[in-house]
Amino acid sequence: MRLSAVRRVAQKEILESVRDRNFLVNVVFLPIFLFPLIGFGVMQVMQIQSGASSRDVAELGIDSGTPAAVEDSLRAAEQLRLVPPPSSFDGTPDGFRAWREAEGADALLRWTSGERDTARLWFDGSRERSERARDDVAAAVDEWRLDRERGELVAVGLSESDLEPFTIESEDLASARQRGQEILAAVLPLFLMMMLATGSYYAALDTVVGERERGTWETILVSPLARAEILVGKYVFVVASSLTSLVLNLLSMAIFLSFVLRMLGDDLSEKVQLTLPWSAGLIVVGVALVAALFYAALVMLLASTARTHREGQAVLGPVYLLSMLPGIVTAVSQDPFTMKQAVVPLLNVATLFKSVLGGEMPPGPILVTVAVLVAATLIVLRLASRAAARDDLFVGRQISLKELLKS
Amino acid sequence: MTERIRVQDLAKTFLGAKGEEIRAVDGVSFVCREGEVFGLLGLNGAGKTTTLRMLSTVLTPTAGTALVNGHDIASDPQAVRESIGFLSGTTGLYPRLTAEETLRFFGEFHGLEGDRLDSAVERVLETFGITKYRTQRCEKLSTGMKQKVNIGRAVVHDPPVLILDEPTSGLDVLAAATTLEFVESCRAEGKCVLFSTHIMSEVERLCDRVAIIHEGSVRASGTMAELRERTGQRYPEEVFRAVVGNVE
Numbered sequence: 001m002r003l004s005a006v007r008r009v010a011q012k013e014i015l016e017s018v019r020d021r022n023f024l025v026n027v028v029f030l031p032i033f034l035f036p037l038i039g040f041g042v043m044q045v046m047q048i049q050s051g052a053s054s055r056d057v058a059e060l061g062i063d064s065g066t067p068a069a070v071e072d073s074l075r076a077a078e079q080l081r082l083v084p085p086p087s088s089f090d091g092t093p094d095g096f097r098a099w100r101e102a103e104g105a106d107a108l109l110r111w112t113s114g115e116r117d118t119a120r121l122w123f124d125g126s127r128e129r130s131e132r133a134r135d136d137v138a139a140a141v142d143e144w145r146l147d148r149e150r151g152e153l154v155a156v157g158l159s160e161s162d163l164e165p166f167t168i169e170s171e172d173l174a175s176a177r178q179r180g181q182e183i184l185a186a187v188l189p190l191f192l193m194m195m196l197a198t199g200s201y202y203a204a205l206d207t208v209v210g211e212r213e214r215g216t217w218e219t220i221l222v223s224p225l226a227r228a229e230i231l232v233g234k235y236v237f238v239v240a241s242s243l244t245s246l247v248l249n250l251l252s253m254a255i256f257l258s259f260v261l262r263m264l265g266d267d268l269s270e271k272v273q274l275t276l277p278w279s280a281g282l283i284v285v286g287v288a289l290v291a292a293l294f295y296a297a298l299v300m301l302l303a304s305t306a307r308t309h310r311e312g313q314a315v316l317g318p319v320y321l322l323s324m325l326p327g328i329v330t331a332v333s334q335d336p337f338t339m340k341q342a343v344v345p346l347l348n349v350a351t352l353f354k355s356v357l358g359g360e361m362p363p364g365p366i367l368v369t370v371a372v373l374v375a376a377t378l379i380v381l382r383l384a385s386r387a388a389a390r391d392d393l394f395v396g397r398q399i400s401l402k403e404l405l406k407s
Numbered sequence: 408m409t410e411r412i413r414v415q416d417l418a419k420t421f422l423g424a425k426g427e428e429i430r431a432v433d434g435v436s437f438v439c440r441e442g443e444v445f446g447l448l449g450l451n452g453a454g455k456t457t458t459l460r461m462l463s464t465v466l467t468p469t470a471g472t473a474l475v476n477g478h479d480i481a482s483d484p485q486a487v488r489e490s491i492g493f494l495s496g497t498t499g500l501y502p503r504l505t506a507e508e509t510l511r512f513f514g515e516f517h518g519l520e521g522d523r524l525d526s527a528v529e530r531v532l533e534t535f536g537i538t539k540y541r542t543q544r545c546e547k548l549s550t551g552m553k554q555k556v557n558i559g560r561a562v563v564h565d566p567p568v569l570i571l572d573e574p575t576s577g578l579d580v581l582a583a584a585t586t587l588e589f590v591e592s593c594r595a596e597g598k599c600v601l602f603s604t605h606i607m608s609e610v611e612r613l614c615d616r617v618a619i620i621h622e623g624s625v626r627a628s629g630t631m632a633e634l635r636e637r638t639g640q641r642y643p644e645e646v647f648r649a650v651v652g653n654v655e
Contacts, residue, residue, distance in 0.1 A: 005516070012501070012512050019503040019544075215499030219560070222463045222493035223516040224485050 001232065005225050009233020013207050014240070026202045027241050031195050031249035036256045043260075058133040061085040061099070061108040069147065070111075070119075073140035080136050096122040107133035176273035178359065184274060185358035189350045190327035191249060192284075196292055196349075197323045199245030200299045201316055203238040208303035209312035231300075231388050235381070238296035246288055280356045283366060287356075290373045291349040295323070297380040304387035326350035336360070342368040345376045408440040410474075411568050411599035412462065417471035418623075419457050431457040433623035434471065439599050441567065444590060446614030447603040448647065454623040455603040456495070459572045462601070463493045476568050489517065492561035495572030502546035506537055506556045509545060510563050517564035531559035535585075551582035558589050569593055569600045575609065587613060607643035621651040 017023045057079050062071060075082055085108060089095050096108045107123040107130050121137050124130040153163060174182075211217045220230060257274050276284075299316055306312040323346055330350040335341070337355035342348045342365035352369050355362065419432040432454040439445040447455045460466040462473055464484035473480045476490035500509055510528045519527050532538045535555040545553060554574075561569070571590065575583040590613050593600050604610060610617055611631065618628035627634060627650045635641065638649035 008512065008515050012504070015508070016501055016503045214502065215497045216501055218460075218465060218495070219498040219500070220516075221465045222488060222491070222498070223513060224488040224518070225516050226485060 001226065001228050005229040006233045006236060009220075009225065009230055010236040010240070013203075013234060013237035017203065017206060017237070017241070020206065023202055023206060023241075027199050027245050028248060030198065031245045032252045035191070035249065035253045039256055039260065056129060057081050058106040058129040058136075059083050059104065060133045060137065061089075061096075061105050063110055065111040065113055066109060067111065067117075067144060070140050070144045073143055074136060077136045077140070080133060093122055100124065106130040107137065109137055176271055177275060179272045180274040181276070181357060181359050183272065184276070185354045186331060188253075188357055189330045189353040190324070191253065192246065192288060192353055193327035193346070193350050194324055195245040195249040196242050196288065196295050197320050199242035200238055200292070200295045201320050203241035204296070204299040204303040205309065205312050205316060207234045207237055208300055209306050209309055213308055227388050228385060231385055235296060235300060235384075238300055239292050242292040242296055243289065246292070276357065277359075280359070280361065283356050283361060284353060287349060287352055287366075287369065287373075290370055290377075291346075294345060294373045294377040294380070297377050297384060301380050301384040301387060304384055330354045337362055337365050339365055339368060341365070343372055345372060348372060408442060410438055411441050412437075412439040412445075412473070412475050412601055414438070414458070414462070414473045415471055417458060417461060417473055418469050419454075419461060419466060420469045430623055432461070432468075435618075435620065435623070435625050436471075437618045437625060437628055439568075439601050441599045442594060442597045443615045444594050444600040444602055444613045446610050446617040447601065447620055448605065448610055448617050449603070449620040450605060450651070453620045455620055456572050458620070459493075459495070459570050459601065459603055462487075463491060463570055464488055489564075490566055491568045491570055492564070492566040493570045493572075494557060494561040494574050496574065496576035497572075498557065498561075500545040500553060500557055500560070503544055505542050505544055506548065506552075506559075507532070507541040509556055510559055513560045514563045519564060527563050527565070531563050535559050535589075550577075550579055551585060554578055554582045555585060558586065562593075567598055569598055571600065571602045573603055573605070575604070575606065607647065611643055619647060619650045626650045 017027075059081050060074065061083055062074065063085060071082070074080060083105065085105075086099060086103070089099055091110065096105075099105050099108070106127065107121060110120045110122075112118040112120070119137075119141055121134060123134045150163060211220070221227070254274075261272065261274065299319065302315050302319060303312050306315050326347040327350045329347070330353070333351075335351075337351045337360065341351045348365070348369040352366060356366075415436050417432055417435045418430070421429045421431055423429045435454070435458055437445070437447075447458065449455045457466060461468045462475055462480060464480050464487050468481065475487045478486040478490065480487050501512075504512065507528060510531055511524065514524045514527050532541055535558060537552060537555050537559065540548060540552055545556060548556065558574075569590075571586075574586050574590075578586065587609065590600055590602060594613075594615075600613075602609075602613060614631070616628065616630050617634070618625045619634075620626070627637065629637070631643065631646070634646050634650070638646050640646045640649050
């Protein structure tokens with residue numbers, strides 16, 4: 001195989017791709033702007049929600065039997081307005097429903113005095129305002145009960161210190177860097193997997209399926225390049241595309257997070273430090289490179305079974321979504337990184353990212369992950385070269401994956 | 408005259424959509440020499456394209472042998488591809504590359520570098536009158552201009568053998584005329600041109616000898632004069648019909 005020929009094929013692919021708007025949007029602009037857009041979007045929604053909820057006052061109906069201390073406490077609540085129930089109110093849940101529907105009341109507190117007081121609260125658990133009213137009532141009633149109990153105990157001769165025999169003091173011993181690592185371990189694996197997949201997906205579709213659809217596959221095959229040189233040239237391009245997406249996304253994420261931390265003030269910057277040890281950074285970059293090699297080979301193999309863009313999307317789409325799964329599973333799982341996960345391609349990558357970013361670097365599973373990915377890449381590349389050598393492409397036949405594995 | 412292409416009992420079997428065997432080419436034999444335009448004449452689906460794709464090493468033969476410029480298509484495919492220029496109605500151009508970039512990339516693929524590459528590209532641009540459009544992307548070129556770039560792409564390395572598979576298919580009158588003039592100029596330069604078509608006027612105008620291919624095998628070959636004499640027909644269409652019979 002001539003490296004100069006591989007380089008020329010890769011150059012041609014890159015030159016073509018940078019002139020393709022779809023490619024630029026998905027492989028360059030999306031990784032750069034995705035994280036800031038999501039981040040600013042979430043912040044905006046949170047700001048709007050907190051602004052709306054601060055203006056949104058809940059209406060609580062209370063009857064005349066409510067103790068004055070509870071009523072005063074409720075009246076002091078910022079986002080609560082006390083209203084008397086209508087004269088037609090019959091004291092039943094149905095009566096409350098009718099009142100709520102007619103006048104929009106959010107909750108109703110009925111206080112029955114007796115040997116043992118009963119505070120009954122009706123609210124609507126499907127509405128945020130109603131739930132807020134319930135929380136305010138619960139807090140006011142708890143406060144009243146504690147005051148009453150304290151008063152009764154003092155009356156029988158107990159002191160304040162007798163009422164609180166011990167205090168609880170807690171201290172967070174995690175360093176700012178450890179807190180930062182925890183955040184990175186939760187967020188980064190999914191994004192890393194997503195970017196590896198996105199870069200490969202669009203590049204493979206264009207360089208394999210697009211080539212066939214445009215009729216240029218035959219044009220390049222009749223040049224004196226060996227099929228292996230064409231395949232490797234295209235492979236280099238798909239890997240480069242995948243890594244470009246990944247690097248741009250990481251840079252964008254780093255800039256965005258440091259901006260957010262600065263915006264949130266010195267207090268948070270002291271508590272959270274988003275930095276990685278060199279060793280962890282090197283492992284993540286190294287494994288990302290090996291994962292890009294595997295993922296690029298896989299999508300090229302699958303793309304080679306399709307004749308048109310539509311077929312290519314039908315084949316690669318589900319794989320693209322499935323490849324996010326390890327990132328999602330890892331984000332919610334608390335399992336440590338073990339040999340069991342290390343032997344499953346892609347799951348091992350996401351779990352390794354999480355483990356290493358979280359400060360755990362078990363050498364055994366890391367080495368097994370790299371070995372599994374390298375072996376899987378070689379197998380998939382072998383299959384992809386077989387697919388490229390098949391004649392079916394020229395007679396309009398779509399090759400099934402099963403056929404490819406059998407050949 | 409030196410033999411440039413020798414085809415002996417070439418055959419190709421494909422698997423159909425339902426896994427059944429389809430014999431697309433069934434023992435085809437012929438010879439083409441330098442300075443000659445050899446026409447492969449047949450209906451759609453007769454096996455012309457499959458034969459030419461085997462000769463250009465894109466497809467692997469199931470049986471038989473062929474030598475192109477002295478190189479075996481099975482054992483030395485790379486040397487075969489270095490010797491040929493291949494053009495068909497389905498060999499597309501990279502839409503986002505300019506005319507000049509296309510010629511440069513294919514020149515490089517054929518091992519041209521530096522001054523040799525520069526002069527080869529300039530020669531092609533000038534010969535086909537595309538200098539003015541050298542910086543335009545192929546997707547923006549007219550059909551005729553695209554065809555000129557495509558021909559230029561096929562001959563930028565100045566190959567001794569040209570394999571042209573229905574090269575005028577889908578072209579307008581002017582673009583088709585450019586292609587036919589190009590074939591004539593190749594013959595004048597002493598190149599061997601293997602040319603497939605189903606257009607009889609092209610056969611009459613260009614081909615020194617023809618092979619009529621039908622259902623995967625050669626039914627008759629020779630000069631048009633020889634075929635007229637053999638079939639007793641005057642016009643090429645009638646000669647063709649006499650050889651292959653009435654086909655529904």
